[in-house]
Amino acid sequence: MLTSIDRVMIYAVLCIISFSTIMLTSHYSTGLFAIGGLLAAIIGLWVELTDKSELEQQKNQR
Numbered sequence: 479m480l481t482s483i484d485r486v487m488i489y490a491v492l493c494i495i496s497f498s499t500i501m502l503t504s505h506y507s508t509g510l511f512a513i514g515g516l517l518a519a520i521i522g523l524w525v526e527l528t529d530k531s532e533l534e535q536q537k538n539q540r
Contacts (some may be wrong), residue, residue, distance in 0.1 A: 486526050523525035 480488075482525065496515035 482526055483527070486523065489519045489522040489526065491522065 492515055496512050497518060499509065499512040500516065503512070
């Protein structure tokens with residue numbers, strides 16, 4: 479099972495890859511998957527970072 483920090487790292491990498499894809503392609507051929515990936519990463523990061531109780535539980539277990 480992935481910890482909350484692992485999931486945040488996965489979302490951050492997805493965000494970087496999607497943002498880079500959007501910036502490196504021409505403006506007319508911006509892919510739907512790149513925009514969808516960026517939106518999914520932003521929503522995922524928002525959900526993970528607003529759930530502070532799980533992060534605090536993991537911090538206390540160490």
